[in-house]
Amino acid sequence: MNMIAAPRQRLVVVGNGMAGMRVVQNLLRLAPHRYDITVFGAEPHPNYDRIALSSVLAGEKTLEEIVINSRDWYAENGIRLIAGDPVVAIDRMARTVTSASGVVAAYDRLLIAAGSKPLAPPIPGLGLPGTCAFRDIADVETMIAAARDEGRRAVVIGGGLLGLEAAWGLRRRGMSVALVHLMPTLMERQLDATAGTLLQRDLDRRGIAFFTNGQTEEITGTDRATGVRLADGREVPADLVVVAIGIRPNIDLARQAGLEVNRGIVVDDGLRTEDPNIFAVGECVEHRGQVFGLVAPIWEQAKICAAQLAGDETAIYVTPPLSTRLKITGVDVFSAGALAAADPADEEITFQDVARGVYRKLVLRGGKVAGVVMYGDVTDGPWYFQLLREGTEVGPMRDTLILGRAVATAAQGAPAHDPAAAVAALPDTAEICGCNGVCKGSITAAIAELKLTTLDAVRAHTKASASCGSCTGQVEALLAAALGEGYAKPEGERPMCKCTSHGHDHVRREILARGLKTIPEVMLRLGWTRPEGCASCRPALNYYLLCAWPGEYEDDARSRFVNERMHANIQKDGTYSVVPRMWGGLTNPRELRAIADVVEKYNIPEVKVTGGQRIDLFGVKREQLPHVWRDLNAAGMVSGHAYAKGLRTVKTCVGSTWCRFGTQDSTGMGVALERMAWGSWHPHKVKLAVSGCPRNCAEATIKDFGVVAVESGWELHVGGNGGIHVRATDLLCRVATEAEVLEHCGAFLQLYREEARYLERTAPWVERVGIDYVRRRVVEDVEGRRALHERFLHAQRFAQQDPWAERAAGADAGAFSTLVPAE
Amino acid sequence: MDGSIAGQTAWVEVCRLEEIPRQGSRVVATAARGEVALFRALDDAVFALEDRCPHKGGPLSQGIVHGHAVTCPLHNWVIDLASGEAVAPDKGCAPRIPVRVEAGRVLLALGGRG
Numbered sequence: 001m002n003m004i005a006a007p008r009q010r011l012v013v014v015g016n017g018m019a020g021m022r023v024v025q026n027l028l029r030l031a032p033h034r035y036d037i038t039v040f041g042a043e044p045h046p047n048y049d050r051i052a053l054s055s056v057l058a059g060e061k062t063l064e065e066i067v068i069n070s071r072d073w074y075a076e077n078g079i080r081l082i083a084g085d086p087v088v089a090i091d092r093m094a095r096t097v098t099s100a101s102g103v104v105a106a107y108d109r110l111l112i113a114a115g116s117k118p119l120a121p122p123i124p125g126l127g128l129p130g131t132c133a134f135r136d137i138a139d140v141e142t143m144i145a146a147a148r149d150e151g152r153r154a155v156v157i158g159g160g161l162l163g164l165e166a167a168w169g170l171r172r173r174g175m176s177v178a179l180v181h182l183m184p185t186l187m188e189r190q191l192d193a194t195a196g197t198l199l200q201r202d203l204d205r206r207g208i209a210f211f212t213n214g215q216t217e218e219i220t221g222t223d224r225a226t227g228v229r230l231a232d233g234r235e236v237p238a239d240l241v242v243v244a245i246g247i248r249p250n251i252d253l254a255r256q257a258g259l260e261v262n263r264g265i266v267v268d269d270g271l272r273t274e275d276p277n278i279f280a281v282g283e284c285v286e287h288r289g290q291v292f293g294l295v296a297p298i299w300e301q302a303k304i305c306a307a308q309l310a311g312d313e314t315a316i317y318v319t320p321p322l323s324t325r326l327k328i329t330g331v332d333v334f335s336a337g338a339l340a341a342a343d344p345a346d347e348e349i350t351f352q353d354v355a356r357g358v359y360r361k362l363v364l365r366g367g368k369v370a371g372v373v374m375y376g377d378v379t380d381g382p383w384y385f386q387l388l389r390e391g392t393e394v395g396p397m398r399d400t401l402i403l404g405r406a407v408a409t410a411a412q413g414a415p416a417h418d419p420a421a422a423v424a425a426l427p428d429t430a431e432i433c434g435c436n437g438v439c440k441g442s443i444t445a446a447i448a449e450l451k452l453t454t455l456d457a458v459r460a461h462t463k464a465s466a467s468c469g470s471c472t473g474q475v476e477a478l479l480a481a482a483l484g485e486g487y488a489k490p491e492g493e494r495p496m497c498k499c500t501s502h503g504h505d506h507v508r509r510e511i512l513a514r515g516l517k518t519i520p521e522v523m524l525r526l527g528w529t530r531p532e533g534c535a536s537c538r539p540a541l542n543y544y545l546l547c548a549w550p551g552e553y554e555d556d557a558r559s560r561f562v563n564e565r566m567h568a569n570i571q572k573d574g575t576y577s578v579v580p581r582m583w584g585g586l587t588n589p590r591e592l593r594a595i596a597d598v599v600e601k602y603n604i605p606e607v608k609v610t611g612g613q614r615i616d617l618f619g620v621k622r623e624q625l626p627h628v629w630r631d632l633n634a635a636g637m638v639s640g641h642a643y644a645k646g647l648r649t650v651k652t653c654v655g656s657t658w659c660r661f662g663t664q665d666s667t668g669m670g671v672a673l674e675r676m677a678w679g680s681w682h683p684h685k686v687k688l689a690v691s692g693c694p695r696n697c698a699e700a701t702i703k704d705f706g707v708v709a710v711e712s713g714w715e716l717h718v719g720g721n722g723g724i725h726v727r728a729t730d731l732l733c734r735v736a737t738e739a740e741v742l743e744h745c746g747a748f749l750q751l752y753r754e755e756a757r758y759l760e761r762t763a764p765w766v767e768r769v770g771i772d773y774v775r776r777r778v779v780e781d782v783e784g785r786r787a788l789h790e791r792f793l794h795a796q797r798f799a800q801q802d803p804w805a806e807r808a809a810g811a812d813a814g815a816f817s818t819l820v821p822a823e
Numbered sequence: 824m825d826g827s828i829a830g831q832t833a834w835v836e837v838c839r840l841e842e843i844p845r846q847g848s849r850v851v852a853t854a855a856r857g858e859v860a861l862f863r864a865l866d867d868a869v870f871a872l873e874d875r876c877p878h879k880g881g882p883l884s885q886g887i888v889h890g891h892a893v894t895c896p897l898h899n900w901v902i903d904l905a906s907g908e909a910v911a912p913d914k915g916c917a918p919r920i921p922v923r924v925e926a927g928r929v930l931l932a933l934g935g936r937g
Contacts, residue, residue: 152867174845174865207866532846532865535887535894535901558846562885562896570896574882622850814842819851819861821837823933 008036011309012097012107014087014253016041018050019282019298020113021069026306028077034310037079038105040097044084045137046071049466051295051435053140054162054327057169059524059531063137090257092275109277109309112254112265116247116283116293125219126243130226134166134244146240147173148520154178155228155238157216158245159186161326164199166244167208168328172531173520177207178236180214180228182245190324190335194352195375198359202331211236249284249291264291269316271305281305287317294322295435323385323434325378334381337388338363338371346370351402360402367395380404386430423477432478433471436463443475447482455479497536499528504540504757511548519545519556535561540758543645546681547753550795557812563643566815567803568625571618576625578617579642580632581678584652584670584690585613594635598628612649612687614640626816630808638802645759646681647688647749650674651699655692655709664709666692669738673707676742677749679800680792683756683765686749687721701729704752704762705745710734714741718748718774719766727763730771733779747778747788750795754788833934837861840869840927848884848893850874855933859920860884862904864891870904871922871931877902877915 011027013020016039024037041047045067052066074081082103089098096106118133120126132142143166146154152175156167159181171177185196186203200210215231219241227237249264260266260274264286271279271287281301283292292298297319307315323336340363341348347364356376362384363371368391372384383405387394394401400408423432428441446452446462458475459466465475495501500523502510507526516522519541523533533541538559545553557565568576580595595615599607605619620628629639641648650673653659655666670690677688689700690707699722700706706717706729713736717729732748735741751774756765766774778785807816843849843863851859851871860874860883868891874884881897891904901910907917921932 171866176867207868530890532889534889535899538887538889558844558888561887566885570882570885572879572881572897574880574885814844814849815847818858819837819842819849821835821851821853821931821933823833823835823854 009034009108010106011035011037011109011111012105013037013039013111013113014090014097015039015111015113015115015282015284016043016047016081016083017113017115017282018047018068018295019115019302020111021047022299022302023111023113023279023281023305023309024079025069026303027309030306030310035109037077038107039074039079039081040085040087040099040103040105041081041083042086043136043138046074046081046083048137050136051327053134053137054165054169057134057140057143057166058172058328059169059528062525062527064525065527087253090253090278092257092278095277107277109279111305111309112273112278112280112284113282114250114253114284117250118243119246119248120243121216121245123216123219123243125221125225128219128221129224130221130239131219131241131243134162134242135247139242143170143240143242144173144524147175148518152176153238154240154242155180155236156242156244157181157228158243159183159210159212160189160244160246161187161324162246163242163244164203165327166242168203168206168331170240170242171206171208174531175240176209178209178211178238179203180211180216180230180236182213182215184212186210186212187326187333190339190373191333191375192339192361192373194350194361195333195335195359195373198357198375199326199331199333202357203328247283247293249286251284254280254284262286262289269318270308270313271301271317272308279305279308287319290319292319294324296320296322296437299435299437320437321385321389323381325381325434332374332376332378334372334374334378334385336372336381336385337369338365339373340371349398349402362402364394364398367393369394382431382434383426385434386427389431390429423474424481432474433462433464433466436466438462438464440478443478444482447479452479453483496540497534499523499530499533499537500526502526507541508544508548511544517545517549517553519559533559539564539645543681543683543758547795551798564645566622566625567629567639567643567807568620569643573619575619575621577642578620578625578628578632579610579614579640580637581640581674582614583674584650584667586667586671587615591635591637594632594637598631601631602628604628610642610649611651612642613651614642614649616642622816623818626808626810626813629804633802633805633808639804641679644681645684647674647677647679647686649687650677651687651689651703653690653692653697655690659692661695662692662709663711664692664714666690666698666707666709669707669709669714669741670698672738672742673745676746676793676796679802680749680753680796681799682749682753683758684761686752686762688745702726703729705748707741707745712736714738716741716744716748719762719771721761721763725763727767730766730774732771732775743785743789744778746792747785748774750788750792751777753792753795833932834923834930835933836928836930838929840867840924840929843869843929846888848886848888850882850884851931853931853933856918856920858882858884859931860893861922861929861931862888862893864888864904867924868904869922869924869929871920872902872904872907872917873920875917876900877909877917878913883917 047069049066055061085099085101087097088100096104098104118135132139154170154175154177156163156179167177167179185193186199216228217231218229219225220227225241229235251261254265255261265280267280267285282298304315304317326333349362351360358376361373369388397408426440430440432440443464452458465472542556542559562570602624604617608616610616650670652667652670656662686704688705689698689703691698691700692709700708702720702722708715715734716732718732720729837851846865848862858874860872862870874882876895878900881895885896886893894901900913907919909915923930
């Protein structure tokens with residue numbers, strides 16, 4: 001055995017995209033010590049899954065989720081990554097490359113995987129602010145920012161895969177989207193006219209406006225794009241114009257280096273260029289006259305190229321048959337091979353179920369499947385594709401072939417099976433993941449041999465369903481079949497709601513860690529599956545952002561429950577109840593007179609004294625609210641926030657001022673607490689009470705924060721509530737002065753605000769984290785307590801605005817008024 | 824059916840599109856259909872339903888709008904704005920009123936049954 005390692009050769013990779021890195025990954029497996037590897041990338045990011053950009057745009061994945069290899073991966077594998085610095089020259093004589101910033105790297109073998117560029121037609125106005133392509137992360141960020149900030153109208157030019165996915169993503173983000181396509185039907189290279197028309201009809205129903213036969217003449221606008229004008233005179237206004245008409249191989253560098261280029265960089269069956277030391281793969285190459293845009297043949301190239309680089313010069317690349325799927329959730333399209341009969345000997349079989357929106361066409365040539373186009377139900381797509389690839393004689397089942405696998409094989413004598421078992425019935429050679437070329441046998445073998453039990457593990461080991469994800473269901477079915485009851489979908493912290501897999505705590509941490517400042521941003525970056533969320537997660541996110549960024553976050557009224565939007569409590573008949581604040585339960589003739597006047601003036605049907613020592617006016621109509629508030633404001637009263645997930649009342653007993661047992665001024669203490677804490681928002685409602693002696697007439701030991709006076713000062717209690725599950729408080733500590741009561745109260749409330757989950761009251765929160773934890777943070781950690789208190793007071797600077805006064809003065813008038821049309 | 828009994832649909836202008844907040848609503852008082860909730864989704868799609876949840880009559884106009892759905896403020900039923908149907912497992916329907924937007928004006932067909 002040779003104990004001296006052979007000196008490593010130097011491999012330089014131009015391009016940090018999917019193709020180049022796939023070669024490197026394969027090579028590390030085949031010959032881990034053969035090369036010192038240097039990778040140049042034009043984009044400043046680590047290697048990511050470009051196919052998944054449309055899922056990011058549609059809000060189904062986050063940017064983090066589409067990273068294939070992190071920077072750590074490069075380091076762990078000893079790869080030198082130079083990102084954000086494209087190679088600008090190759091010196092074939094000296095065998096070096098030079099980057100834009102002047103980095104020179106010498107190579108023994110060079111791999112060009114420079115990808116492609118968006119096709120940029122010679123349209124005047126292209127390049128104005130408000131125009132972009134749909135190619136990389138920067139483009140997606142431009143589009144997302146436009147959907148958020150710039151306006152609402154987008155025009156997408158190009159009705160192929162890329163353009164349609166761009167249009168759908170922008171639509172999902174709430175923009176009005178028009179799509180201009182040069183041809184009469186969509187995706188004309190992958191779909192026949194019938195399927196293209198069905199697709200257009202479905203997307204039209206989803207709100208995308210189509211301009212087919214539309215030749216773009218000009219992008220209008222001077223400082224930024226304002227729309228597009230078509231050759232036939234039609235004009236489409238837009239705040240964002242996305243050009244997605246296709247790609248062309250990036251051959252500039254190869255051409256400058258004097259390598260043979262045609263449409264792409266010309267390579268032989270071993271993926272070598274005419275220079276034997278230089279290989280090329282991916283969208284930049286041309287092989288036997290063909291250029292590439294789909295991922296499956298590129299993975300095959302990566303496999304062959306890696307074998308060649310590892311020393312196997314017999315490895316030969318052959319372009320596999322291709323199939324296409326569209327990544328628009330809920331729109332199922334599949335196509336492979338010929339779109340139509342090409343000569344009289346070819347046969348077409350079609351099937352259409354108009355009501356279900358299902359269409360299928362098979363092209364048969366010489367008794368074999370030569371093409372398949374499917375719309376609506378694509379379950380059998382992989383099966384037809386397999387028949388096509390394997391050249392299966394389909395003559396015996398020709399009559400039922402179009403009806404799908406179940407019927408066709410049943411007619412052949414095989415038992416019919418339910419769709420859930422369809423995957424299980426596939427042969428081991430059937431391809432499951434078209435993106436990564438993984439067949440069923442590889443997946444089941446990996447599950448068995450490596451004892452895989454989770455989807456993530458299968459993805460990590462086989463790459464199946466790791467790209468576009470459309471075969472995730474099938475991969476899960478294989479896991480379930482292999483493991484039976486042993487397969488459980490991933491678990492963790494309970495998700496906030498059905499819109500996300502993340503739990504409350506995770507979301508709060510990410511908001512702070514990543515500096516997320518709006519609800520749409522949180523939903524985007526954390527991969528919400530429904531871009532607008534639901535009535536459960538939206539109020540929670542609104543609160544979390546409000547708590548995280550006081551003074552900076554703009555409250556989203558549309559994400560508030562009705563009571564907090566209307567600043568009154570909705571009742572079963574749709575009317576509201578109104579509770580003015582009475583500080584510490586104190587009132588006076590002026591306030592009582594104003595309340596009495598309001599009740600008479602607006603015919604308010606019922607007046608009730610609440611358990612929180614205030615007065616509740618029931619049956620106020622929506623339109624009356626601003627008027628009622630204005631009258632109450634005039635007498636010096638403000639909102640009691642009786643409707644809020646926030647500070648409600650501070651209940652007090654009369655205390656030492658009047659009571660013969662009173663030891664302290666509990667009413668004064670209560671007023672001081674209420675003055676400090678009013679207007680604060682919390683995960684749930686918060687009630688305080690102050691009792692003037694241990695008889696505890698204010699019921700302070702079933703409050704969120706209760707204060708009980710004793711001879712030597714004050715006892716502070718936390719985490720109590722009445723309601724269904726009555727919980728008495730835990731004693732937090734004893735303090736001597738009023739100032740200490742205020743500081744402990746502010747710190748406790750802030751800790752609850754920052755760490756409890758939305759709609760979790762202090763009682764379950766204290767039980768969950770433990771009173772010892774709360775004591776540590778609020779009592780023992782003196783500095784921490786002061787900081788919490790400070791943060792509470794800081795937030796209060798922005799929170800203590802009377803919402804009634806703002807609305808009585810005319811804010812949000814539409815919420816209270818009723819439209820009356822002239823019928 | 825959009826047509827009224829008289830055979831001619833009477834379209835009545837109620838407001839301009841921008842008078843309805845996105846992901847929000849306005850209430851329209853009508854003689855023919857009582858209180859009508861007029862919704863505007865984030866994508867500017869506009870819907871009109873009788874402002875009564877099929878469950879307990881809650882004012883749908885006061886719910887949180889998400890996508891083309893609204894959650895009733897009283898008991899969290901989710902109502903599909905396009906059909907007026909409650910989302911399963913709940914069952915019920917808030918009657919629809921034909922609505923269209925023309926040059927930024929929101930029009931309701933108050934004569935007919937939607």
